[in-house]
Amino acid sequence: xxxxxxxxxxxxxxxxLVRIVARLIGVELKTVKLKDVVKEMATPEMTQKNPQRTxxxxxxxxxxIAESRAIAxxxxxxxxxxxxxxxxxPQKRVLVDQRLFFDFDVYGAMANVWRSVMSGxxxxxxxxxxxxxxxxxxxxxxxxxxWLAGDNVTLADxxxxxxxxxxxxxxxxxxxxxxxxxxxxxxxxxxxxxQKYVEEVKVFREATRPILEKVx
Numbered sequence: 001x002x003x004x005x006x007x008x009x010x011x012x013x014x015x016x017l018v019r020i021v022a023r024l025i026g027v028e029l030k031t032v033k034l035k036d037v038v039k040e041m042a043t044p045e046m047t048q049k050n051p052q053r054t055x056x057x058x059x060x061x062x063x064x065i066a067e068s069r070a071i072a073x074x075x076x077x078x079x080x081x082x083x084x085x086x087x088x089x090p091q092k093r094v095l096v097d098q099r100l101f102f103d104f105d106v107y108g109a110m111a112n113v114w115r116s117v118m119s120g121x122x123x124x125x126x127x128x129x130x131x132x133x134x135x136x137x138x139x140x141x142x143x144x145x146x147w148l149a150g151d152n153v154t155l156a157d158x159x160x161x162x163x164x165x166x167x168x169x170x171x172x173x174x175x176x177x178x179x180x181x182x183x184x185x186x187x188x189x190x191x192x193x194x195q196k197y198v199e200e201v202k203v204f205r206e207a208t209r210p211i212l213e214k215v216x
Contacts, residue, residue, distance in 0.1 A: 003030040007046075007057040009037050010207035013107070013166050014068030015056040016200055017159055021072040023196040024158075025080040069100055072155055085155045095149040099141075099156035106134030107163050110170075117172050118215055131167060135177050138164070142182035146189060153193050161190045165201055169208060171215050 006022070008015045008031040022029050034040045034055065041053040050057050050066045058065045058074070065071050076086040087093045109130035113123040138160060141148055149156045164187065167175035178184045191198050 002061050004028070004061075005030045005032060005059040007032045007034060007041075007055055009034045009055050010203055011211060012037075012055055013111075013162055013204065014054075016204040017068045017162055018056045018058070018071050018075075019203075020158055020162075020194075020197050020200045021075055021085070021155065023200065024085065024194060025076060027075055027079045069104065069155075069159060072159070076155065084152055085158075087150070087154075092150055096154050096156045099148045099154075100159055102134075102137070103156065103160040103163055106131060106160075109134070110163055110167055113173060114166070114170055117170055118211070120215075123173065128173070131175060135164065135167070135175070135180055135183060138186075139180035139182045142186050147186075153190065157186075157190055158197060161187060161197075162201070169205060169212065171212055 004027065006015070006018060006029040008019070008029075010016075010033070019029070019031075037055055038053075040046065041050065041055065041057075046057075047053060049059075049064050052066050054066055056066075056068055056071060058071045060074075065074055073086055076083070077088075080086070083089075086096060109127040112127040113131060116123040116127075138148070147153050147157050148160060164177045164183065167173070167177060177187065
């Protein structure tokens with residue numbers, strides 16, 4: 001069987017999520033490490049594979065998938081030994097989906113802040129408000145709960161926690177998830193739940209460090 005190929009970039013939040021999920025479920029990926037994402041994804045070959053020209057991009061025996069959350073859902077649904085990360089039961093799965101859709105909206109605002117800071121521009125106030133609103137909402141969701149959806153850690157937790165982690169490393173911003181008690185305790189639980197998660201977040205942080213140093 002052909003290897004599962006991931007077009008990857010260590011300093012990419014979405015790629016990090018896919019790598020985390022693959023490691024959690026024991027799926028080995030053949031990673032193609034990109035150096036110039038914009039240029040390499042714009043070649044005729046890659047544009048034909050993915051007209052969005054985005055990463056991550058997964059190839060699995062002729063199936064090509066873009067979008068990190070879609071890739072993660074696919075890998076878990078096809079290859080995981082159980083459905084704890086992404087339940088098959090519709091009533092349980094929809095809770096995970098709901099959290100993922102909310103998380104994606106906050107991520108979009110956070111990504112806009114990131115791009116503004118990287119280009120030397122002040123971040124859009126609306127996006128900053130949305131990110132802070134996301135932190136506040138996660139704090140409310142976690143009141144009296146261990147996890148965002150259901151009784152165990154799921155894909156929703158790992159995805160959202162990556163967004164929260166990324167807010168901490170954006171320079172020239174004052175996002176502080178640790179001022180929210182429920183969020184701070186949840187971050188600690190997630191980091192304790194898997195050394196693989198911690199290791200991949202470290203890879204992400206180290207890869208972004210040289211980029212962020214230029215801005216600082």
